[in-house]
Amino acid sequence: MRLVGFAAGVCAVVALAGCSKAVDGQPEASGAPLTKEQLFDPCTVSDSVLQAAGLDPASKDDNPFSVDRAEWKGCGWRGDEHFIYLKSTTYTLEEIRSNDYLHDFQDITVGDRKAVQYLLGTRTPPNQCEIAFDTSKGRVAVTATKFIDNTSSTDPCALVNKAAPNFLEILPK
Secondary structure, three states, X not given: OHHHHHHHHHHHHHHHXXXXXXXXXXXXXXXXXXXXXXXXXXXXXXXXXXXXXXXXXXXXXXXXXXXXXXXXXXXXXXXXXXXXXXXXEOOOHHHHXXXXXXXXXXXXXXXXXXXXXEEEOOOOOOOEEEEEEEEOOEEEEEEEEEOOXXXXXXXXXXXXXXXXXXXXXXXXX
């Protein structure tokens, strides 16, 4: 079962990484894109933040992409019925919005932060929802992916909206 859930999470991450392109440049503060090395590191989340988000710190997956991605950093953790992935990317929100795999975009506010929420994939009902924030260290996304064998009616957007506020204190401005 763990392998099946892991496979679903990897599918979500690989789909986002599918719009891959090389990104060169300096920090965004200068107007140029960030490099992967300059991105926020999602794997540095403390156990207390993960526990507050309902996640098991011991379930950490520090390779959710399965292969190295030049535009992404990420980590994932297991919750009761789902995985939560925290990822950072060099992609802009405009590039994220132009990805055909992503849909039903909504501008939202999480705490005091503006963000965009959207669904991933074509499953009906959806099993993946993501919230992306603009930060000084790239776009940071929180993704909820229901376990592939989960037949509950729980909306994955409800799962990500419950988890995301717990990460606000560690996200760069």
